[in-house]
Amino acid sequence: MxxxxxxxxxxxxxxxxxxxxxxxxxxxxxxxxxxxxxxxxxxxxxxxxxxxxxxxxxxxxxxxxxxxxxxxxxxxxxxxxxxxxxxxxxxxxxxxxxxxxxxxxxxxxxxxxxxxxxxxxxxxxxxxxxxxxxxxxxxxxxxxxxxxxxxxxxxxxxxxxxxxxxxxxSPSIQVYGQFTALFLAGAFVLVMLVAIRRRSHRLQMERQKLRQELESRERFLSVAALATGFAHELATPIGTLALAAAEMQTHPDAETAALMVKEAARCQEVLQRLRTLGQEALGQSSTPCEIGHIISTTLADLPPTQRQRITLPLPEDSRHAQVACAGLREALLVLLRNALLSSADDLPVGLNVRLSDEYVAFVVEDRGPGFTTEMLAHWGEPFRSTRAAGEGMGLGLFFVRRLAASMQGSAMVENRPEGGARVTLSLPRLLHSGPASP
Known part of the structure; x- marks a missing residue:
């Protein structure tokens, strides 16, 4: 008891x-x-x-x-x-x-x-x-x-x-007895079934409320992850602007001014990307873009030394396939940077594109140590990272997973049999019903 x-x-x-x-x-x-x-x-x-x-x-x-x-x-x-x-x-x-x-x-x-x-x-x-x-x-x-x-x-x-x-x-006594027994047993079973139904309804309402709370919490974590990531990305150009402004106070010159203009434009670009992601989070329609274009702009954000390490066997028929733009470049940058950091400096990283009638799959493969058993079980959770403390906040895969979910796609991580990790981001393929990004 x-x-x-x-x-x-x-x-x-x-x-x-x-x-x-x-x-x-x-x-x-x-x-x-x-x-x-x-x-x-x-x-x-x-x-x-x-x-x-x-x-x-x-x-x-x-x-x-x-x-x-x-x-x-x-x-x-x-x-x-x-x-x-x-x-x-x-x-x-x-x-x-x-x-x-x-x-x-x-x-x-x-x-x-x-x-x-x-x-x-x-x-x-x-x-x-x-x-x-x-x-x-x-x-x-x-x-x-x-x-x-x-x-x-x-x-x-x-x-x-x-x-x-x-x-x-006599048969009449037996009939009266059967009627009484059936009536009493039926009344009892009816009361219990009604009680079970009421309890089931109450539990269903509680589960629905809990699901809404969990979804609200996930949305909050998504916003927190985005805010943290973009704040980290804005910190560098803003710091550079502060140093350049201090330098301009004492030694004004054209080179310092050009640096300030460049870093200000970089801040504006980051804020524009944040606005685009916010529109996607609010369910607003996303501008379609061609795969070839989104991959070229993604690679342009990487340093030349890292860009050279990426192998890109992009089939010609996939270059003009369209997907939603919002958030995709950030997701690919997360996957590529993770793969580059996990692999040795002289090892290549693969970016493959696979097409089907309904989906476009972006597959990033590295030749690093792969995911740990714990990471495979908890990947995509916020603030979980395979890198050492201070080298990452553990928000990259969380952002990728949330992006896939918000666009009715999927994300999957696994270890390659020959060594290294593989991450697959699958997004719905858009029809050529409107103009795509150049």
């Missing part, structure tokens, strides 16, 4: 709070108060059914039936006392033992009242329904097997019901 918080929805009628219908589940478990209510109803129903059967002239063995009713009554009194003495506690695993005892009591009653010919044998299904709701799968299956074995025994061994004057029961 374990503690469980006692929750009741405000504003519910008193009868729902008192009966336990306001808390059919406590956490992930069936409410102890509801189980108590069901067992009180079972004792009352069994007693009334036996009394009514006797009124219709059925011979009732009150001795054994009284023992069964007394056991259920006494055990429920003990459970009620425990429930009052231990507020906030929950039966937990004790549900199995209670339901096992109830199954044994039902079997004992059925043995003395006609076995499976008794219409109330259908309450085996009621108890199985309760077990399926309240217990783990293994416990519910075990209880079901025990009930099945008990039913098999009752099929052969039981005391038949007879009229007080002797002789078998």
């Amino acid at each position: 374990r503690p469980s918080p006692h929750h009741e929805e405000p504003g519910l009628p008193f009868w729902q709070r008192w009966t336990g219908l306001s808390e059919i589940w406590v956490g992930a478990d069936l409410s102890s108060r509801l189980l108590l209510l069901l067992r009180w109803l079972a004792v009352l129903g069994q007693g009334l059914t036996l009394a009514m059967a006797e009124k219709f002239g059925v011979e009732i063995p009150w001795g054994p039936c009284g023992i069964a009713l007394g056991i259920t009554l006494i055990s429920n009194v003990i459970l009620a006392w425990w429930h009052r003495q231990m507020p906030g506690q929950h039966l937990g695993g004790g549900f199995f033992h209670v339901l096992l005892g109830d199954a044994a009591t039902l079997t004992f009653l059925l043995y003395w009242t006609g076995g499976l010919t008794n219409p109330f044998a259908i309450f085996y299904l009621v108890q199985l329904t309760l077990a399926a709701v309240a217990l783990r799968s293994s416990a519910a299956i075990s209880l079901g097997l025990l009930m099945g074995s008990a039913a098999a025994v009752l099929l052969i061994h039981h005391q038949p019901l007879r009229l007080q004057q002797g002789g078998p029961l």
Whole structure:
């Protein structure tokens, strides 16, 4: 038994709070108060059914039936006392033992009242329904097997019901009994199914709310990653501008002024790229561009020494295929720079383009040490990097993964069998429905 918080929805009628219908589940478990209510109803129903059967002239063995009713009554009194003495506690695993005892009591009653010919044998299904709701799968299956074995025994061994004057029961009495048993069992199953549906709906709403919170958090992390990356990229030209401005105060010259103009233009270019990425993040349409153009502009941003190390077997038919421009150059720069830094200075890095009817795949391969097992399991998470501390912020692959997701594409990382790493960025191929970037 374990503690469980006692929750009741405000504003519910008193009868729902008192009966336990306001808390059919406590956490992930069936409410102890509801189980108590069901067992009180079972004792009352069994007693009334036996009394009514006797009124219709059925011979009732009150001795054994009284023992069964007394056991259920006494055990429920003990459970009620425990429930009052231990507020906030929950039966937990004790549900199995209670339901096992109830199954044994039902079997004992059925043995003395006609076995499976008794219409109330259908309450085996009621108890199985309760077990399926309240217990783990293994416990519910075990209880079901025990009930099945008990039913098999009752099929052969039981005391038949007879009229007080002797002789078998009349068909009318059997029909009344079947109707009563079906009505009560159906009402119970209906209540449980409605409760399950309400709980399923509540859990679905909670999952939807959690999904929205996670998506909001991912969007925040995406913005944080972009802001951090662009702030890092702007830091260099702004620092250069500050030094040049200080130099101009003391020794103004044309070369320093030209440097300031160049670095200011560099800042404007970075800000323009940030604006383009922001438009893509807001779901605005992105300008299409040809693959050949986007690759040439990407390579132009790399130093000549790094550009020479990149092998580019670009098929001629892929040069004019179109993809969305926004963010793609930044993503390719991330992948190429990572590959260049992972490989030795004299080793080449491959950039391949693969076309299909619907997608364009950019494949970057290096000849470095490859990804660690941990990185393969957690790649794309923010602030995870394979490089030493201070050499990278771990936002590059996160940006690539978010870009692919925002454009209904995909990103995949793996280690090459011959050594090194491979990253594949697949983006939807655009139709030639509008002008592409030059």
